[in-house]
Amino acid sequence: xxxxxxxxxxxxxxxxxxxxxxxxxxxxxxxxxxxxxxxxxxxxxxxxxxxxxxxxxxxxxxxxxxxxxxxxxxxxxxxxxxxxxxxxxxxxxxxxxxxxxxxxxxxxxxxxxxxxxxxxxxxxxxxxxxxxxxxxxxxxxxxxxxxxxxxxxxxxxxxxxxxxxxxxxxxxxxxxxxxxxxxxxxxxxxxxxxxxxxxxxxxxxxxxxxxxxxxxxxxxxxxxxxxxxxxxxxxxxxxxxxxxxxxxxxxxxxxxxxxxxxxxxxxxxxxxxxxxxxxxxxxxxxxxxxxxxxxxxxxxxxxxxxxx
Amino acid sequence: xxxxxxxxxxxxxxxxxxxxxxxxxxxxxxxxxxxxxxxxxxxxxxxxxxxxxxxxxxxxxxxxxxxxxxxxxxxxxxxxxxxxxxxxxxxxxxxxxxxxxxxxxxxxxxxxxxxxxxxxxxxxxxxxxxxxxxxxxxxxxxxxxxxxxxxxxxxxxxxxxxxxxxxxxxxxxxxxxxxxxxxxxxxxxxxxxxxxxxxxxxxxxxxxxxxxxxxxxxxxxxxxxxxxxxxxxxxxxxxxxxxxxxxxxxxxxxxxxxxxxxxxxxxxxxxxxxxxxxxxxxxxxxxxxxxxxxxxxxxxxxxxxxxxxxxxxxxxxxxxxxxxxxxxxxxxxxxxxxxxxxxxxxxxxxxxxxxxxxxxxxxxxxxxxxxxxxxxxxxxxxxxxxxxxxxxxxxxxxxxxxxxxxxxxxxxxxxxxxxxxxxxxxxxxxxxxxxxxxxxxxxxxxxxxxxxxxxxxxxxxxxxx
Numbered sequence: 001x002x003x004x005x006x007x008x009x010x011x012x013x014x015x016x017x018x019x020x021x022x023x024x025x026x027x028x029x030x031x032x033x034x035x036x037x038x039x040x041x042x043x044x045x046x047x048x049x050x051x052x053x054x055x056x057x058x059x060x061x062x063x064x065x066x067x068x069x070x071x072x073x074x075x076x077x078x079x080x081x082x083x084x085x086x087x088x089x090x091x092x093x094x095x096x097x098x099x100x101x102x103x104x105x106x107x108x109x110x111x112x113x114x115x116x117x118x119x120x121x122x123x124x125x126x127x128x129x130x131x132x133x134x135x136x137x138x139x140x141x142x143x144x145x146x147x148x149x150x151x152x153x154x155x156x157x158x159x160x161x162x163x164x165x166x167x168x169x170x171x172x173x174x175x176x177x178x179x180x181x182x183x184x185x186x187x188x189x190x191x192x193x194x195x196x197x198x199x200x201x202x203x204x205x206x207x208x209x210x211x212x213x214x215x216x217x218x219x220x221x222x223x224x225x226x227x228x229x230x231x232x233x234x235x236x237x238x239x240x241x242x243x244x245x246x247x248x249x250x251x252x253x254x255x256x257x258x259x260x261x262x263x264x265x266x267x268x269x270x271x272x273x274x275x276x277x278x279x280x281x282x283x284x285x286x287x288x289x290x291x292x293x294x295x296x297x298x299x300x301x302x303x304x305x306x307x308x
Numbered sequence: 309x310x311x312x313x314x315x316x317x318x319x320x321x322x323x324x325x326x327x328x329x330x331x332x333x334x335x336x337x338x339x340x341x342x343x344x345x346x347x348x349x350x351x352x353x354x355x356x357x358x359x360x361x362x363x364x365x366x367x368x369x370x371x372x373x374x375x376x377x378x379x380x381x382x383x384x385x386x387x388x389x390x391x392x393x394x395x396x397x398x399x400x401x402x403x404x405x406x407x408x409x410x411x412x413x414x415x416x417x418x419x420x421x422x423x424x425x426x427x428x429x430x431x432x433x434x435x436x437x438x439x440x441x442x443x444x445x446x447x448x449x450x451x452x453x454x455x456x457x458x459x460x461x462x463x464x465x466x467x468x469x470x471x472x473x474x475x476x477x478x479x480x481x482x483x484x485x486x487x488x489x490x491x492x493x494x495x496x497x498x499x500x501x502x503x504x505x506x507x508x509x510x511x512x513x514x515x516x517x518x519x520x521x522x523x524x525x526x527x528x529x530x531x532x533x534x535x536x537x538x539x540x541x542x543x544x545x546x547x548x549x550x551x552x553x554x555x556x557x558x559x560x561x562x563x564x565x566x567x568x569x570x571x572x573x574x575x576x577x578x579x580x581x582x583x584x585x586x587x588x589x590x591x592x593x594x595x596x597x598x599x600x601x602x603x604x605x606x607x608x609x610x611x612x613x614x615x616x617x618x619x620x621x622x623x624x625x626x627x628x629x630x631x632x633x634x635x636x637x638x639x640x641x642x643x644x645x646x647x648x649x650x651x652x653x654x655x656x657x658x659x660x661x662x663x664x665x666x667x668x669x670x671x672x673x674x675x676x677x678x679x680x681x682x683x684x685x686x687x688x689x690x691x692x693x694x695x696x697x698x699x700x701x702x703x704x705x706x707x708x709x710x711x712x713x714x715x716x717x718x719x720x721x722x723x724x725x726x727x728x729x730x731x732x733x734x735x736x737x738x739x740x741x742x743x744x745x746x747x748x749x750x751x752x753x754x755x756x757x758x759x760x761x762x763x764x765x766x767x768x769x770x771x772x773x
Contacts, residue, residue, distance in 0.1 A: 047355045049534040052346050111557060111585075112420025112530065120451075141585070143459035144452040151451035165459075198561040229420060233352030233534025235562035256419065259503045261536040 033066060033074050041077075048264030051234050053272065058084055088267055089294035093251060093276035096222045097131070097187065102180055104188045104213055104220035106173075107253075108206060108243055109227035111194030114255040116145060118227055118281060119189050120152025121289035127156055131186040136176030137162035138169040138209065141193035149191055155286060169193065169205065170212040177216040190221070197242035206247050225278065227253045228269075231261040240273040254292065255281035332383075337369045340384050351563030351602045354538045357395075357572040365391050389599050395568060396595035401552065401577040403434075406523045409493040410442070412484065414520070415554070416513055416544060417528035419501030422556035424453060426528050426582055427498040428460035429590040430554075433580075434494050435466055442492035444483035445470035446516065447500035457498055464587055467492070476500070480516045497522070504543030513548055524551045526579065529570055531558045537566035538573045545574040555593060556582040563602050636729050638693040642685045645678050680713055684721050687711035696722055 038059055045055035061084045062077065071080065097103050105122075109115050116139065123133045135153050137160055139145035146162050153160040161176040173190050180188040192209065195202035213220050226249045228236050243249050257263055257280050266277055277292040341362050348358045368387050405411050413430065415423045424447065431441040443461050445468055447453035454470050461468035467490075469483040480497050487495040499516065502509035517525065527541060527550050544550060553574070555567050558581040567578055578593040685693060687710030692699055699707070704718045711718075 043355060046349055047535050049536070052349050110532070110560065112422055114420055142456070143463075144456035147455050148450070148452035196557065196560040198559075229530070229532075231418065231530070231534060231536050231540070232532045233537075233562070233566065234350055235352070235532040235560065236534075238561055256503075259418070259536065260505060260539045261534070265534065 033072060033077065037074060037077075038063065041081075045264065049233055049261065049268065050264035051237065051268035051272070054088075054268045058088075058267075085267060086295060088270050090270060090276060092291070092293050092295070093278055094291060095251070095278055098222065102185060102188060102217060102220070103222045104177070104180070104190065104217060105223045105225055106190045106192065106210060106213065106221040106247065107225050107227060108192050108247055108249070109194060110196050110229075110239055111142075113194065113227045113229040113232075114281060115139070115194060115227045116148050116152065116191055118253055118255060118279075118289060119149065119191050120156060121281070121286050122279070123152065123158045123189060124156035124286045125289060126187055127158055132184070133158045134176065134180050134183065134185040134188045135160045136172055136188060136190040138172050138191045139193040140165055140167045140169050140172060145191075145193065170209045173209050174212050174216065177213060177220075181216075197239045197246075203242065203246040206243075210247050223250045223278075224248055225251050225253050226275070227255055228265070230254050230257045230263050230265060231259060232265060234265075234268065236265045237268055237272050240269055240275055244273065244275065249275055251276050251278035253277075253279045253281065253289075257281060258283045258288070332369055332372050334366075334370050337366055337384070340369070341366055344384070344388055347603070348565060348568075351565035352532075352534050352537075352569075353565035353602065354535055354569035354572070357538070357569050360572070361388075361391060361395065361568075385603065389603055392568065392599035392602065393596050396571050396598060397577045400592050400594055401579055402592070403579065404523050404551070410484070410487040410495045411493065411524070412495045412497065412520050412522040413524045413526060414480075414497040414499065414513075414516065414522040415526050415528055416499050416548065416550075417501060418503065418530075418540060419450075421501060421528040421530050422554075422582055423447070423501060423528045424456050424460070424498050426554050426556060426580070426590065427457065427496050428464060428466070429582065429587055430580065431461070431466045431494070431496050432464040432587050433590050435464065439494045440492050441466050441494035441496055442483065442487045442490070443468045444480060444495060444497045446476040446479045446483075446497055448473040448476055448479075449500040453498075453500065460587070476512060477515045477519055481519045484520045495520075504540050504547075510543075510547050517548060525549065526552050526554050527570070527574075527576070528554045528556055529566060531555050531564040531566060531581070532560060532562040533566040535569075537569045541570040542573045545576065550574055550576045552576050552579040554578070554580045554582065559583045559589070564598065565602055567598050568602060636725075638685050638688065638696050638725060639690075641725055641728065642682065642693075645681060680711070680717060681721055681724075683711040684708075684713055684718055696725060 041062070042055050042059050045058060046052060050058070058081065062081055065071070065080045065084075066077070069080075071077065095105070107115050107119055119135060123135055126133050133156070135149060135158055137146040137149045139149070140163065143165070146160075146165060150160050150162070161172065161179050163172050163175070169192060176188055176190060179185075190209070190213070192206065193202075195206065197203065210221060210224070224243075224247045226240060226243045228239065232239070240249065240252070252266075252269065252275055254263070254266060254277055269275065269277075277294075280290055280292045282288050282290060344365065345358055345362055348361065349355065353361075365384075365388055368391070369384055372383065372387075403411070403413065415427050415430075417423050427443055431443050434441050443457055443466055445454040445457045447457075454472070458468045458470065469479070469486050471479045471482060476499065483497065484495060486492075497516065497520065499513060500509070502513075504510065525548050527544050529537060529541065533540070541550075541553075553567075553570055553576055555564065555570075555578050558564060570576075571578060578595070578598070581591050581593045581598075583589045583591050684707060687707045688699070692703065692707075699718075699722060701715075704715050707713075708715045708718050
């Protein structure tokens, strides 16, 4: 556990530096808790992509706590804010893996968020855990997307069920399910083409893929995973809402957290849409996909200097 | 999002009591600026950029006479809009063509921004303008990226230069040589996506730049990017010296505040925007339209242009007459559906409508609905189309059978038709839309002379859902 924590902390260093330094400077720079302090704090939260609504809510909660607990030291505010952020992030939510039968994951998201790459990493991770994994090349739209998944399949040592470019993705999913059942696979991961959430026809296609999966295995897909790019701004909330409508998203995979994006979008999402974050992508390596641990994440965000 | 849609309305409410009061005081403006600030932040405009913008707007707004023709709210929106256009660079800007070919264009950006796709889109656009582009595949890292570019190149019949997974600097240098030898007057270099904080990979871009001396280094930025857009743009600009920006995925429903942020920190113009998955979905970027979009004012100009291209003016005038007399029939309804659809995918048409965003926020736009509506109307007799009131149960049954739909579908269509009649009555009185009440709250006021009738009718289109 400590290992993961350190890696996460290291990877989140940039996020942390940006965010925590700013938050800390707000707290340490202030001599007393006043309107200016709250306003400054609000600004820092907004700059981290937490979103205006959620930022306002957090500050309101903070004000309430300050009043109730009669806090007067600005430095105390940090702990209280951490508490509220923790509460917002909720409990850890691991990927569902059926103990004795096939588990199907459907991976969805807008263009360019890293669906195929994430699937590659996930397949490798699961395989290392001793699972028998199969991939379905459901992105039949983007040029060379099938080849991209095949290369990841090779790297992970996992087979890929595919058709040709332009084929019906629901048919690919169907083939893959048949293959998964006959080969007694543990986990089938279905890739899909990137689609903007406001394209009704493409979202309907997604619903159809899901229905086809459901028809073959009634309790599947066990997870519908929405891949979100951490650099995305407030539109992420809209993405979550519309993908949820079309395909009942069960979890979020937040990618590209190794950049300078603050990751605040997670809070914005939890504040408005309530879908658990299950995994985070913190690098390009095949091992850089980690379970999202809310407490760890909040701690790493607010890690104090004495821990270092 | 909801906050945003209502900016104009909110400002108008804030200023309601001010009407005819004389000058805008600092207190009045401050109140309005709070709304503007939230709106811009919700649109993902960077926090610091918002701060600067607000202070400039404030300076201009305080002390202004409250005009008779505009409400104070509209007046402030106008100032906000103008300042945003100023910030975004006013005019459209084009690719600089080298005096001695080939013109070298290098695409850079984060992973997943859309560099490969936009390289192909740009090549396609330039090819249509009579150029002979060559694409160079320098993304050696992402699996199948080279293949992707090759497939796209084949689709648009543009040659792709690739040397497999060797040094991108060498590929770039060799591609330039290849372009010279083969008479390609444009060379577009696709590079791998990279984080702006990855020193090694940023260094690689600098090496490519030094080797091929591009005329244009374009940063591809995802329109959905949040506050971090400034860090990314700043880092790429500082290390490479950007010449422009391509804003991708603008066909989503994001407000696209990143556009403003990127322009503000780099000073580089946004030259193109990606507006769809198809290879020809690349447009010259219009700063004024983007300002409207960020402000939730709708892309009026694009809509007017589209309408002018596709709208049959005579029919439009006839329709207007009918609406006034409330004689709209199902035949007109059918005509309207056809005309509306000729303007492009309905979703993109609606997106551009000012004030429509909110009303239609939760409405699913299903193009199939229109197919069904057309089929239903085609299955009616001329008499039924003209007098829908005579359609009772047995006629409904026949129409449903004839059109391959259900009685419920027919019933729904008739209901929609009734609603449309009502909606159109409201729309003809919609402030700032087609009417003459609003004299400049939006850009269309200025261009109004040229496009009067078509535009006027346009906003009276029925929306059958």
